[in-house]
Amino acid sequence: MSFGELLRWTFWDVLRTRKVVMMAVLASVGPLFAVVMQLSGDQVNVAGYSFVLQVAVYMFTLVLLSIVFGCSAIAGEVTGRTIPYLVTRPVSRTKILLAKYVSAVIIVSVVSVLACLATAAIFGIGVIGVDRVLKDVWVIPFAAAVYCAVFVALSTLLVRPVLPAVFYTFAIESWVSLIPGDFSKLSILTYVRVLADHEPPEAGAPSGILEMLSNMSPPTITTDQAWTTLSLIAVIALTVGVIAFGRGEYVPNEEAA
Amino acid sequence: MIELRGASRWYGQVIGINDVSCTIGKGITALLGQNGAGKSTLIKLVTGQLRPTTGEVTVEGELPFANPSVQSRLGYCPEGDTFYEDMSGRQFVTLMARMSGVAKHEVRDRVAQAIDLVGMNDRADTRLAGYSKGMRQRIKVAQAIVHDPDTLILDEPLNGLDPVGRRQMGDLLRAFADRGKTVLISSHILHEVEQMTRSILLLHRGRLLAQGDVREIRSLIDRHPHRISITMESPRTIGPKLLALPSVVSLKYDRANASQLELETTDPERFYSEFADIVLQDRANVQTLYSPDNNLEAVFKYLVKG
Structure with missing residues (x-):
């Protein structure tokens, strides 16, 4: 079976009705946020767009979609008890894993880019600038490639990887940037932010201890470092995933017992 | 030919099979045992889903674990009846045929033939989600035979089939075995497989209790x-x-x-x-x-x- 056919099947598997509805809901968060800001007249400019992109698209839509599609790559087959059909066929496990990875990256990228474009359209591309939007349009697929690689790898190692993935993205990633020192370098989002290079939100009323903590650890990562680190994370995660899936035994626990 | 030499498989503290040695040749062999006897573990070892903790399992002289060369000659019908529920039976069998290496130009005919053999012509194009237990069993068998494998392994394939379905399945498997193929079929119901074969393997609590002609075992019981x-x-x-x-x-x-x-x-x-x-x-x-x-x-x- 060719890689193209496998990819077509994984696309079919991903684009099932319930998942399409979920994608539409997640993709609409950014534009809805933008509409609310437009209506309230709050930050209707580049800073507003940057804020929505960072909070709603990068930190929410992109990350959640990556968790959903990345974590279900292999673990979904195990919990769905369809894994025997995959691992007893004369198809290379590496090919299966890469097909699932590529389809996840494409879908997460397309949905997140659409969310980004819709947000930009609401703020007005003329106001934001085409270059600014284009930068996001190519950083988003790269970020999707990194997150999906990590979560696909996790799905080859754990039967239920969603909880650790959510914990990492919404607990660790949100807070390490506030811890003084180099802890922020443990977060994928830190490097994605460097690449996306969005302006920080406009200075408003001091937000107290969070702002103070944030100021104690200013970003020191260069764009090159961000590219290299994210590329390395993706390559290492995929390698781990390929090795784990190639050597692992995938039998639902209840069956083994 | 399938060979197990001192094969054991443990799941932590739980035993799957323990020091099993046997040879399974051409024709139908029934793997019998109560629930939890180790039938599914033995089948997973043979189909390359698990590796033995100790000992060795080979299919045609090769280790089956993640081995495409062995898997291309194996047809496997798992016990569970979960599928990609949004697919139709025909789509599912087609996917499995392609994954099993059936050439693109042959796939349509092979799928039609397999579906016909299991008697699912009339319902093959409806969604799997709407299938009854018996229909699911038939489609599972269709996907296992679609690439005409040399060795067919079926884990409890008669579950959920009505008496007519069981007889049809028996005829199908006998015809398959008559073509010089190896068929290993697991069941926990003796009389169900007695009608298909005389060659049995009896597993109990992970150990191979008896192997051979069912009549000899019957006569032992009758004494x-x-x-x-x-x-x-x-x-x-x-x-x-x-x-x-x-x-x-x-x-x-x-x-x-x-x-x-x-x-x-x-x-x-x-x-x-x-x-x-x-x-x-x-x-x-x-x-x-x-x-x-x-x-x-x-x-x-x-x-x-x-």
Whole structure:
């Protein structure tokens, strides 16, 4: 079976009705946020767009979609008890894993880019600038490639990887940037932010201890470092995933017992 | 040919199979055992989903784990009946055919043939989510035979099939085996597979308890006193006649149920023949007759004690 056919099947598997509805809901968060800001007249400019992109698209839509599609790559087959059909066929496990990875990256990228474009359209591309939007349009697929690689790898190692993935993205990633020192370098989002290079939100009323903590650890990562680190994370995660899936035994626990 | 040499598989502290050595050749071999005996573990070892903890499992001389060369010659029908539910039966079998290496130009005909063989022509294009248990079993078998494998492994394929379906499945598997293929079929119901094959492997608590011709095992069982329970009108009239038969060892009436008696025989076949004569002579009205020992559980008990 060719890689193209496998990819077509994984696309079919991903684009099932319930998942399409979920994608539409997640993709609409950014534009809805933008509409609310437009209506309230709050930050209707580049800073507003940057804020929505960072909070709603990068930190929410992109990350959640990556968790959903990345974590279900292999673990979904195990919990769905369809894994025997995959691992007893004369198809290379590496090919299966890469097909699932590529389809996840494409879908997460397309949905997140659409969310980004819709947000930009609401703020007005003329106001934001085409270059600014284009930068996001190519950083988003790269970020999707990194997150999906990590979560696909996790799905080859754990039967239920969603909880650790959510914990990492919404607990660790949100807070390490506030811890003084180099802890922020443990977060994928830190490097994605460097690449996306969005302006920080406009200075408003001091937000107290969070702002103070944030100021104690200013970003020191260069764009090159961000590219290299994210590329390395993706390559290492995929390698781990390929090795784990190639050597692992995938039998639902209840069956083994 | 499938070979297990001292194969054991443990799941942490739990035993799957323990030091099993056997050879499974061409034709149909039934893998029998109660739930939890290790049948599915043995099948997962043979199909390359698991590796043995110790010992070795080979299929045609090769290790099956993640080995496409072995897997291209294997057809596997898993026990669970979960699928990609949004697919139709035909789409699912087509996907499995392509994954099993059936060429693109052949796939349509092969899929149609496999679906026809399992008798699913009329429902092949509806969604799997709407399939009954029996239909699911048929589609699972179709996906296992679609690439015409040399070795077919089926984990409890008769579950959920009605008697007609079971007979059709038996015919299909016999025809497959008659073409010189190896078929390994697991079941926990002895009489179900007895109609298909005489060659059996008996697993009990992970160990291989017996291997060989089912008739030899049957004769072993038959030497062991068999209990036979009979429900009839006026059992006390016919009881003394039954007790006088040389094949009957003991007889007792059921105090709670006046129409029931239970006896023990050392020669069930002879007893059944003599019993029929007595019933005809006395025009006795027999309502039920069954042997609590004539099942796999009793076979295990006997073999384990024996």
